[in-house]
Amino acid sequence: MHKLVITGGARLKGEIPVSGAKNAALPILCASLLSAEPLVLENVPALEDVATTLKLLRQMGVAVERDGSTVRLDASRLDNPVAPYDLVKTMRASILVLCPLVARTGRARVSLPGGCAIGARPVDQHIKGLELMGAKVRIEHGDIVAEAGGPEGKLRGARIVTDLVTVTGTENLMMAAVLADGDTVIENAAREPEVVDLAECLIAMGARISGAGTDRLLISGVPTLKGATHRVMPDRIETGTYLTAVAAAGGDVTLTGVRSDTLDAVLQKLGETGAWIEIGADRATIRIVADRRPHAVNIRTAPYPAFPTDMQAQIMALNCIAEGTGVVTETIFENRFMHAQELLRMGASIDIEGNTAVVTGVARLAGAHVMATDLRASASLVIAGLVAEGETVIDRIYHLDRGYDGLEQKLAAVGAQVMRRR
Numbered sequence: 001m002h003k004l005v006i007t008g009g010a011r012l013k014g015e016i017p018v019s020g021a022k023n024a025a026l027p028i029l030c031a032s033l034l035s036a037e038p039l040v041l042e043n044v045p046a047l048e049d050v051a052t053t054l055k056l057l058r059q060m061g062v063a064v065e066r067d068g069s070t071v072r073l074d075a076s077r078l079d080n081p082v083a084p085y086d087l088v089k090t091m092r093a094s095i096l097v098l099c100p101l102v103a104r105t106g107r108a109r110v111s112l113p114g115g116c117a118i119g120a121r122p123v124d125q126h127i128k129g130l131e132l133m134g135a136k137v138r139i140e141h142g143d144i145v146a147e148a149g150g151p152e153g154k155l156r157g158a159r160i161v162t163d164l165v166t167v168t169g170t171e172n173l174m175m176a177a178v179l180a181d182g183d184t185v186i187e188n189a190a191r192e193p194e195v196v197d198l199a200e201c202l203i204a205m206g207a208r209i210s211g212a213g214t215d216r217l218l219i220s221g222v223p224t225l226k227g228a229t230h231r232v233m234p235d236r237i238e239t240g241t242y243l244t245a246v247a248a249a250g251g252d253v254t255l256t257g258v259r260s261d262t263l264d265a266v267l268q269k270l271g272e273t274g275a276w277i278e279i280g281a282d283r284a285t286i287r288i289v290a291d292r293r294p295h296a297v298n299i300r301t302a303p304y305p306a307f308p309t310d311m312q313a314q315i316m317a318l319n320c321i322a323e324g325t326g327v328v329t330e331t332i333f334e335n336r337f338m339h340a341q342e343l344l345r346m347g348a349s350i351d352i353e354g355n356t357a358v359v360t361g362v363a364r365l366a367g368a369h370v371m372a373t374d375l376r377a378s379a380s381l382v383i384a385g386l387v388a389e390g391e392t393v394i395d396r397i398y399h400l401d402r403g404y405d406g407l408e409q410k411l412a413a414v415g416a417q418v419m420r421r422r
């Protein structure tokens, strides 16, 4: 199994190109199931989760061609609307095939995603919405088996109020509604930019959707969708991760190909740490005065546009070496502080009570052997490794490969001492 070895202390200087967004690419790849005409996607990041999704789509009968960051998907011969356990268990986002399959073929069998390291993460809202659209859904041998109830196996438009704000739930139900008979309203919809990116792709395919980016989506079903070409939006979490790395380690780095309008909450917090940030049309430059520790910041995660839970671990790592005390409150997932145990091994001072972590900055962390527990936790350990004295060895970095495109190459290009080792 691969490990990442980081020697801390280097200031970072140069440019980092940002890749396409994982959380936009995954639902948009699944949207290819909705049409018998080809969907061409540009700016698709090279990630394990993307590879898993392509594998999943291929075994359903989708023809996939990949040329660098461009992926062409042809679901004209979709013949196996099944997502098996061995693929679903490695990636919860596999649930995103459920609604497109039912919408297009009238049926689906998708293995129920199990528990996950960062909390229970049920999919009850996805199922509830499908049922409101007339589907019959049952759990059989660990699989979700869904059949569209209407004539000719079609879903029907419905009014859906989700019990909580769910990102993939909103995306799944939007994909169910685009081919349903009649109008669907989704209230309490997620407003994440990735939901908007999916809506834009679906609209390019001929879907009728309004309200994307608000908490009320209105979707008028159409009989079929056509092919389209769509460019996946830049990854705001990857952008935020590198900005936070520089805010913690120091340096002068420009990120290119970014969408800073999707990063308001993160940019504001990084500003509070004392970082100097300049925003351009599609770039962001961060500059940190030499030998100056960042100020600790308080964050509270919540659905977009508030501070993203996917940036919580990285900011916690920054707080570990900041001046002062930062309070980190996690409101989305109940078990998302696993990185704290590893940061403690590097000399951090963190007190956790329930969903709150109080982080008191120390002058320096010490390199140590640590274990990645989930994707963003891994990113926080990378940031800690970059600022620590000596060598940090991060085990189980397959988590990083799921969500960061070329992380060690990008960091090495700005002067970090990072290396992959068996």
Ligand code: UD1
Residues within 6 Å of the ligand: 022, 023, 026, 092, 093, 119, 120, 121, 122, 123, 124, 125, 126, 127, 164, 165, 166, 167, 168, 169, 194, 309, 310, 332, 333, 334
């Ligand atoms: C997505 C993102 C993930 C991010 C998360 C929150 C993708 C592929 N993943 O995950 O990176 O951390 O949004 O921004 O886009 N819930 C239920 N029932 C449901 C659905 C969700 O109780 O049917 C709960 C979850 O357990 C969690 C909360 O709702 O506590 C939010 O989860 P959700 O927004 O659905 O997260 P994901 O879509 O899985």
